[in-house]
Structure formats: C-alpha cells, structure tokens
Amino acid sequence: MPEGHSVHRLARQFADVFQGERLAVSSPQGRFAQGAALLDGHVLTSSVAHGKHLFLGFEHGLLLHVHLGLYGAWNFGGDATFRGASSIGAPRKVGEREDFDNAPDAAALAGSYPGDAGADSYSGPPDPVGAVRVRLAGSHGWADLRGATTCEVVTRAESELVLARLGPDPLRNRPGDRDAFVAGVRARRTPLAALLMDQKVIAGVGNVYRAELLFRQRLDPWLAGKALAADAATRLWDDTVAMMSDGVRHGRIITTPPHYWSPATAGVPGGGLPAPEEAHFVYRRQGLECRNCGTPVALTDLGARKLYWCPGCQQI
Numbered sequence: 001m002p003e004g005h006s007v008h009r010l011a012r013q014f015a016d017v018f019q020g021e022r023l024a025v026s027s028p029q030g031r032f033a034q035g036a037a038l039l040d041g042h043v044l045t046s047s048v049a050h051g052k053h054l055f056l057g058f059e060h061g062l063l064l065h066v067h068l069g070l071y072g073a074w075n076f077g078g079d080a081t082f083r084g085a086s087s088i089g090a091p092r093k094v095g096e097r098e099d100f101d102n103a104p105d106a107a108a109l110a111g112s113y114p115g116d117a118g119a120d121s122y123s124g125p126p127d128p129v130g131a132v133r134v135r136l137a138g139s140h141g142w143a144d145l146r147g148a149t150t151c152e153v154v155t156r157a158e159s160e161l162v163l164a165r166l167g168p169d170p171l172r173n174r175p176g177d178r179d180a181f182v183a184g185v186r187a188r189r190t191p192l193a194a195l196l197m198d199q200k201v202i203a204g205v206g207n208v209y210r211a212e213l214l215f216r217q218r219l220d221p222w223l224a225g226k227a228l229a230a231d232a233a234t235r236l237w238d239d240t241v242a243m244m245s246d247g248v249r250h251g252r253i254i255t256t257p258p259h260y261w262s263p264a265t266a267g268v269p270g271g272g273l274p275a276p277e278e279a280h281f282v283y284r285r286q287g288l289e290c291r292n293c294g295t296p297v298a299l300t301d302l303g304a305r306k307l308y309w310c311p312g313c314q315q316i
C-alpha cells in the first residue's frame with residue numbers, strides 16, 4: 001500500500017498537470033459512471049492529500065475522493081508538456097504495492113507508457129486498458145485510476161467528515177498537529193507499533209515507515225502509548241515529519257543516513273541515493289545483522305501486518 005509520501009506526490013502531480021483545466025471525466029469500466037458524470041467538464045481547482053486520502057476539488061464544489069488501498073494505482077500519460085514539477089519528474093504510476101516499496105519509483109516510472117507521445121503528437125488518451133475506474137483527461141494528458149478501495153464524489157462537507165476521522169498528517173504538520181499526536185498516543189494503552197498504523201492517531205504512516213521510525217527512535221514496538229514520555233513522543237513526531245518529507249522529495253522511503261551507503265553512492269556530488277538494500281534499518285532485513293548492534297533483525301506478525309524490529313536496540 002502506498003504510504004503518505006506517495007499520496008502527497010500524487011496530489012502535487014495533479015496540481016501540476018491539471019489544476020485550472022477543464023477536465024473530461026469518464027469511467028471506462030462503467031462502475032463509476034454516475035460519479036464521473038457529476039465531475040465531467042468541470043475545472044480542477046484544488047488537489048489535497050491527507051494521509052492516504054486524496055481529494056481533487058472542482059470549481060462547482062464537488063470533490064473526487066480516492067483511497068488507493070492495497071491495489072489501487074494511477075497511471076499518467078501525455079505530451080512532453082505534461083510533466084509534474086516534482087524534483088524527479090512526473091510519476092507515471094503511483095500506488096506501488098508494499099512489495100515494491102523499496103523500488104526507486106523514478107526509475108521504475110521512467111519507461112514509456114501507452115499514450116506517452118512526443119510533444120506535438122498528442123491527440124487524446126489511448127484506449128483504456130483493463131478496468132479503468134475513472135479517467136481524467138485534459139488538453140495535454142490523462143490519468144487513469146484502477147483498483148482503488150475508495151473512489152467517490154463528495155461534497156465539501158462530506159470531505160470534512162472524512163478528514164475529521166483522521167489524525168494529524170505529518171506531511172501537513174499544521175499548528176497543533178504535533179500536540180494532537182502526542183496527546184493521542186499517550187491516551188492509549190495500545191502498543192506503539194499499532195498506534196503508528198492507526199490512521200486516527202497519525203495519518204499516512206504505513207508498514208515501512210512504522211518499522212523504520214520505531215527503530216530510529218529506539219522504541220520498543222510493544223510499549224503502550226500511555227508509557228511513552230511526552231518528549232519521546234515529540235521526537236517521534238518530528239522524525240516522522242523529517243523522514244516522510246524526504247520521502248516526498250525522493251519518491252522513495254530512505255531512512256538510513258548517507259554514512260550507511262556505499263562510498264560510491266554517498267560520494268556522488270549533489271547527493272546520490274542509496275541502493276534499495278542500503279535504504280532501511282530493519283524493513284525486510286529479517287535475519288540480517290542490525291546496522292547498529294549486530295543482533296539479527298526480527299520479524300513478527302502484529303495484527304495482520306509484518307513488523308520488523310531489532311531486539312537488541314528496541315528493548316524497554
């Protein structure tokens with residue numbers, strides 16, 4: 001499931017390539033035909049992510065609300081002017097499953113895609129491939145959504161209700177968010193590893209960031225929220241903000257600092273990025289030596305999700 005950084009990149013992408021444009025909205029698959037009809041021919045005026053939720057606002061006051069879930073993905077294509085302003089270029093396919101969370105999506109996305117034509121040859125989107133729930137098309141390109149858990153048209157008031165059920169988003173980090181996170185964590189007896197995945201406590205963290213942040217803060221995953229000191233909860237929030245902001249910038253989850261990277265990578269002027277196997281402390285490193293203490297990294301099921309952690313570094 002894409003974590004919050006991917007959804008924030010998507011929000012930027014939509015703003016960059018579609019905002020201010022009157023869009024053709026359709027549901028090639030047909031399942032979303034009624035919703036698409038409500039948005040078709042309207043101008044996109046806003047694109048906002050909160051946690052794993054994306055809200056695309058239109059000038060007549062309705063919004064498209066999308067949650068990708070485990071299998072959802074957006075594909076983009078268009079002419080040479082249809083590019084986002086994100087530093088590594090426009091994502092072509094966002095919504096990688098957890099299996100691919102390690103993948104440098106810039107590289108994975110750089111390949112050609114049907115409909116990705118040269119600057120002067122764009123004449124509209126290609127025929128839809130597979131079950132496209134919704135297609136947005138502008139004058140320079142298009143975006144197709146497949147497989148999302150949630151794809152619905154909502155009013156402004158309804159979008160506010162969705163937001164009210166979500167905890168603070170570290171990538172928005174608005175005034176009061178940090179205090180709300182600290183209070184939310186410390187009000188619960190639930191283990192920290194579960195709280196970080198609870199979208200009511202903090203919105204946008206998924207399985208990779210959860211494991212990496214607990215390791216970086218040397219926190220026992222089973223520690224009850226109530227037992228976490230306020231200053232430790234504050235540091236956890238601040239580190240989450242920093243790590244996820246890096247994720248937006250890089251389009252990848254990288255939690256190891258450069259001195260853990262191979263010299264060839266870390267020495268690249270302007271800052272190279274690490275190989276996938278160098279990018280994490282514990283995620284998918286079960287059985288390998290902890291980069292800090294040498295203890296084999298452990299893998300435990302917590303709820304329905306795999307938890308990676310170091311028994312040496314993350315004890316009470």
Ligand SMILES: [Zn+2]
Nearest residue numbers: 290293310313
């Ligand atoms: Zn360790």
